[in-house]
Amino acid sequence: MINRKYLTTGGIILGKRLDLIKNIINTTKFEKDNVLKEVESQSNRNLILNEDDDKIIKKCVAKKVKAKRNDRLEKIEGGPNLKVRPEWVNLNESYNNKFYKQPTIQEKNRINRFFNSSEVAYEWSVGDFSIIPGETACSSENSVQNNNDCKNSKIDQGKRKMPFQLINGLPEIVFLGRSNAGKSSILNNLVTEFKRNKIIEVAKMSKRAGFTRTLNCFNIGNKFRLIDTPGYGYGSNIEQGTVAMEYLEKRKELRRCYLLLSANHGITELDLSMIENLIVLGRPFEIVFTKMDKIKDLSQFEDMIVQSGIQDLSTLPKLIFTNSVSSKRCPKRYGMDYLRYSIFESCGLV
Ligand SMILES: Nc1nc2c(ncn2[C@@H]2O[C@H](COP(=O)(O)OP(=O)(O)OP(=O)(O)O)[C@@H](O)[C@H]2O)c(=O)[nH]1
Numbered sequence: 390m391i392n393r394k395y396l397t398t399g400g401i402i403l404g405k406r407l408d409l410i411k412n413i414i415n416t417t418k419f420e421k422d423n424v425l426k427e428v429e430s431q432s433n434r435n436l437i438l439n440e441d442d443d444k445i446i447k448k449c450v451a452k453k454v455k456a457k458r459n460d461r462l463e464k465i466e467g468g469p470n471l472k473v474r475p476e477w478v479n480l481n482e483s484y485n486n487k488f489y490k491q492p493t494i495q496e497k498n499r500i501n502r503f504f505n506s507s508e509v510a511y512e513w514s515v516g517d518f519s520i521i522p523g524e525t526a527c528s529s530e531n532s533v534q535n536n537n538d539c540k541n542s543k544i545d546q547g548k549r550k551m552p553f554q555l556i557n558g559l560p561e562i563v564f565l566g567r568s569n570a571g572k573s574s575i576l577n578n579l580v581t582e583f584k585r586n587k588i589i590e591v592a593k594m595s596k597r598a599g600f601t602r603t604l605n606c607f608n609i610g611n612k613f614r615l616i617d618t619p620g621y622g623y624g625s626n627i628e629q630g631t632v633a634m635e636y637l638e639k640r641k642e643l644r645r646c647y648l649l650l651s652a653n654h655g656i657t658e659l660d661l662s663m664i665e666n667l668i669v670l671g672r673p674f675e676i677v678f679t680k681m682d683k684i685k686d687l688s689q690f691e692d693m694i695v696q697s698g699i700q701d702l703s704t705l706p707k708l709i710f711t712n713s714v715s716s717k718r719c720p721k722r723y724g725m726d727y728l729r730y731s732i733f734e735s736c737g738l739v
């Protein structure tokens with residue numbers, strides 16, 4: 390509320406002065422100077438601008454700017470303005486706010502800007518750990534596979550040596566999970582602006598389980614790398630599992646693992662053994678539920694979480710709830726803000 394005390398100074402009739410200022414703020418751009426100019430031009434000679442007017446204008450403008458910003462944020466992550474808002478959207482807050490630091494609005498905006506505007510470059514694929522760049526760079530280039538899973542390959546397949554820039558120590562983030570869990574989709578989702586309906590397909594996605602067959606690396610704005618992996622379980626093979634496990638064991642650049650679980654399938658034995666592996670290897674990891682749009686009974690889903698024991702893990706993984714596909718029931722892609730922030734945090738960029 391505007392403090393009316395300020396209006397008693399300045400030598401004009403109170404109500405008029407306040408109305409004038411409010412009116413100008415509502416109809417002009419929000420910059421203070423604009424408002425001041427307008428007040429000057431619209432007021433009669435008796436209106437003397439003084440420090441108190443300045444305060445009023447500042448307050449009104451701040452209020453307007455805040456309202457506009459909230460409106461924008463709500464549009465980003467889905468909010469009361471949306472006609473349909475799935476009930477699970479609040480899970481991200483209720484499961485994480487108590488335990489983990491939350492981003493400020495400025496941080497959130499900065500991170501979103503980064504993901505929305507950064508160049509995404511496909512760099513390498515491996516089907517054999519011995520040639521993961523940086524570990525044994527240039528030593529066994531024959532094993533570099535043609536990347537069948539990615540578009541826009543930037544690797545010159547004719548080159549015999551790894552390009553030097555691939556060996557630098559950018560932090561890496563890996564997505565793990567069963568085949569068809571949505572690993573490639575989430576990677577694409579992360580680098581696609583929220584307002585775009587169609588997600589950019591840097592990593593190929595498919596309905597067919599077992600589609601991604603190699604570890605595929607994407608450089609995001611030269612700040613970090615996202616690694617897509619072949620899924621375990623249906624449609625996978627032992628070699629793919631060995632590559633992924635070796636990567637997890639040996640890769641120095643790896644900062645955090647994100648274990649993706651299809652919300653509609655719950656947590657399987659294979660997922661639990663992956664969690665066990667990560668704990669034994671000492672790899673920090675978080676759990677990301679994908680395909681939340683497929684959840685029809687939220688309380689049943691939450692019961693599943695409780696029974697699985699993932700909340701009792703000593704490593705206290707974050708639980709992040711997402712959907713990468715929009716539909717009538719779920720008109721927005723949700724959860725990416727949380728995931729983006731967590732990735733920034735893991736890479737020491739916050
Ligand atoms: N409804 C819904 N479908 C999704 C979501 N995320 C991914 N999908 C679909 O699930 C299928 C598998 O997605 P991918 O991203 O290829 O899964 P993946 O984990 O990379 O699978 P593999 O490469 O086989 O290991 C695709 O048809 C996606 O469109 C989601 O949040 N909601």
Ligand SMILES: [Mg+2]
Nearest residue numbers: 572573600601
């Ligand atoms: Mg895939």
